[in-house]
Amino acid sequence: MKKYYNAIFLLVFISLIAKTGSSSDRFVLIFFGEEQGALAPCGCFEGQLGGISRRDTLLKDYETQGISAIAVSTGDLIKSPERQEEIKMEYLLAAMKEMGCILHNLGEKDFEIGLQALSFASQTNTIDFLCGNIEINSPFPLKYKKYLLKELPGFNIPLKIAFLSIISESLIKGHLLDFIRVYDPVQSLTPVINQIKGKADLIVLISHAPMEESVEIAETFPEIGLVITGHGIEDPIESLMYVNNTPLLSHGTRGRYVAVADYVVKSGSIRNTSVDIVPLDDKYAASEKMQVLLKQYQQTLKEEDLLSNLPKLPLEDGNFYIGSLACGTCHKKIHAHWSNTSHQKAYTTLSDSGQQYDPECISCHTVGFGYVSGFANYETNRNLAHVGCESCHGAGGKHIKNITDSYGKVNENGCLECHNFDHSPKFQYPKYWGKIKHPKEIPEGMSENTHGG
Known part of the structure; x- marks a missing residue:
């Protein structure tokens, strides 16, 4: 009997050790955006980066390791207000849904598709649209939030991440000014941060703005634990910088890279272990689900006969x-x-x-x-x-x-x-x-x- 109890004790002890060091104590935030319509590499030359297919594989790799991966879109799905870009937006949103993306931050390019199309997308998608410092005057209701407080699943204690969002006034130009009013980011963020203090274990800012504006915001709000920013950065590898202890980084443009922030949960708190900019190269195999989606996209172009119908x-x-x-x-x-x-x-x-x-x-x-x-x-x-x-x-x-x-x-x-x-x-x-x-x-x-x- 003593041997039996010793064996039980040993098994419990081993399981506790395994649990303490297991990947369930870890999660990653994966950011992508500024695709500007780039669903996949065009195939013109070898060594091209990016695409929804490789991104999905990267997310699945974390899932296979038992690591919770939270996908976040930071804005600018499309590049211009043509019909083909509207189709791309539909398929990019469908891909994001398949990947379990929790939110899409609105960028100026998204607004250029038109409020009617954007309103329809916001009403028919389960993905939350976000923008924290705008006011929209339009007959087409746009469903969006000022911020998102997201509880992390799979942990023994309740842990919440607050995702905040701003867009730079410098990016809203021309006809967009007819229906969008942009407020000062600091003034818009102040009441939100005061409201979520004590409720969020980590505050993340998606700053759809030039790097210098994001630096000023990070200096103003030391409570923010991570800033994803750097609008229009073609090569984001060298974009990482710190304001005090807050990392600021970019994922670049056209979906060629993702920004990855790695965290562990220890003693009921969240601690960042690393941030990185990851190129989506051929290390990541093609995702079957996304390949099917890309074929459907090409079929839609054929059915609408865009070649013949373009001016x-x-x-x-x-x-x-x-x-x-x-x-x-x-x-x-x-x-x-x-x-x-x-x-x-x-x-x-x-x-x-x-x-x-x-x-x-x-x-x-x-x-x-x-x-x-x-x-x-x-x-x-x-x-x-x-x-x-x-x-x-x-x-x-x-x-x-x-x-x-x-x-x-x-x-x-x-x-x-x-x-x-x-x-x-x-x-x-x-x-x-x-x-x-x-x-x-x-x-x-x-x-x-x-x-x-």
Whole structure:
């Protein structure tokens, strides 16, 4: 019997030790935002960061370790008030719901989508919308909170985190001023902090503002334990700083990084152990749920036929696109050379990845998209698919009518429209030009002096 009781005592003792050092005493806050419509890396080059799929995997990794991960969105889901951005907002909110995101802080880009769309999103989503220093004058009711007091699940004692929110007045401009009034952040935060004192074990401020404004707020309120801020910081790795003992950091833009704050619960209190900016690279595998969501997004773009329905600009002086095959009628050697370059496969790279209905991608993989007579969709004018002659040289309609007129001079600036830093960061003009430079060819019966090309 004594051996039996000794065994029971040993088991209880071991379980207590295990519990004391277990991951249930730990939780992380994960912040992301300023996606500006970036649901996933575009795929233009290897090594791209970000995307909802990798973010979901990061959250699931913590869950697998038994660590509570609380996801928070800090604002600016979209970048402009077009229909495609509205669709993106719908899918980003759906992704956030799947990830268990507890709140979305409103940024100035979110307001630009329009109060009607934003009101609908706030009324139909379970995610709390937050903004602590604004007043909205609109016939469309926006459902949002000044702050959120969130109880942490899974702990033996009640623990609460207060999430506060402000937006900088400097970010609300133009037509937004017609229906949004922004109040001084310090004056808005003072009564809230006084109200939650004694109720919150940790106070977190989501400051949708430049870093210098957030520093001033942190200096004013030492009660704040963490500030997520730094509006418009492209590379957030070096953004971490401290005001007294309060960490301030940014997650950067376009969803390429997340800010992670790690905490342990000891003796009934919350203690920060680390803060970090984590790049969402290919270390994080694709999430199956998010991949399904991304396919649904592309399907929505196809069903709405945004390619055909987007407004189209007229070309100057009645010019029009003709397609590379028409160019090849006279420039046979050049056309044959082009047919063996990567430019001739540009549209195929989109169709192979299911992105051929995405207006943001299609413009750099076809000829003349966004212009009258330019590419509208593959069914209508497949002769304008891929990066063709007119992508570099300009519309050729007037040239084939009068081949003696000056036409088609190219330079590096034309390349940079698509080979920019976001899509082609390793672009070097001499190197890339060498890959696609075609032989010189004057049509039969013409000379350099009479041919305008």
